[in-house]
Amino acid sequence: MRLLLFSDLHLDSAFAWLGVERPLARQRRQALRDALVHVAQLAASVKVDVLLCGGDLYENDRATPDTAAFLQNLFGELQPLPVYIAPGNHDWYGPDSLYSQVAWTGNVHVFKESRLQPISLTDGLTLWGAAHKAPANTDGFLDNFRVDRTGVNLALFHGSERGWFNAQGEGKQPHAPFDATQIEAAGLDHAFLGHYHVPREALRHTYPGNPDPLEFGEQGLRGAVLATVTSDGSVEREWHRVAVTQAHDLTVDVSGCASQQDVRDEVQKLCLGLAGIARITLSGELRPEVDLRLTDLATAAPNLEALSVRVGALRIGYELEAIAKEPTVRGQFVRDVRAADLTEDERRRVLITGLRSLDRRADLEVA
Secondary structure (H helix, E strand, O other): EEEEEEEEOEEEEOOHHOOOOHHHHHHHHHHHHHHHHHHHHHHHHHOOOOEOOOOOOOOOOOHHHHHHHHHHHHHHHHOOEEEEEEEOOOOOOOOOOHHHHHOOOOOOOEEEOOOEEEEEEEEEEEEOOOOOOOOOOOOOOOOOOOOOOEEEEEEEOEEEEEEEEEHOOOOOOOOOOOHHHHHHHHHEEEEEEOOOOOOOOOOEEEEOOOOOOOOOOOOOOOOOEEEEOOOOOOEEEEEEOOOOOOOEEEEEOOOOOOOOHHHHHHHHHOOOOOOEEEEEEEEEEOOOOOOOHHHOOOOOOOOOOEEEEEEEOOOOOOOOOHHHHOOOOOHHHHHHHOOOOOOOHHHHHHHHHHHHHOOOOOOOHHH
């Protein structure tokens, strides 16, 4: 059997870093819809038997009737292809969710229970699915669970594999946690999952990753996963890109730049020939006289839909040894800060901020 898995699309995401009402934020939300259209087109073109969604299809607190109509029509056009959805913590199942309000076509099945429930896909092949019914505090679906039938048993749910949790970075919460060993112990041959935006191809479970970029820094091939399930329960997987958006995460070394214009020129050169959205991280040693304004750099690449510029490992190139010897206010300031009980990072920030203030500089964001 051939299954197509996707998850974590997050339709109607705020894209707060762009500003909720800015045209670009609306473009990003449209790109998410277009990515789902690509998923549906892929399902039809490769002639899969089942389409699976591992949750976080949309944002519960921002979903609109227009989104409901979009999903209803898109999945309805796939008939008779079965579509199975396991709601996650962002699109959790409840009386006010789209899942309850939409009159889905007969090919769409939304799992509604917080315990894994079985559906027979074909003789000897069972899909077990479950739903989050609240935005937080969902117990692990594999806790105290064991399949009650023979044949090949697959699972579809939105959850956090504990061994993979630390790789997701700060801010990702362990919703419906489980251990990878629980999959086999429960009698399951494979688990198709959502929640982590980082793609993961493990022996007995699969995270496809979010289909279209939601933020910068996302690495690895992600999209929709074409999974072929063999008669012995093993799974062969193939990732397919469905993204509409190109997102670039780049670094510029500004050492040697004598002015804001020099920095801007370096940013422009790096972005030349790119499309989509980009985040530029500034690093290196910045000369004290450079009047660096990050907001002014946001327009440096008109070929891009959006450009975000931030400070990384950027140092201000003050000659502290020479300044400390000056019989001046700023010389005394450097001597006092050096003698203070501060960590090295605190001392650096105080020195840079203070010196730039003494120079009557307002562009303190680089500190």
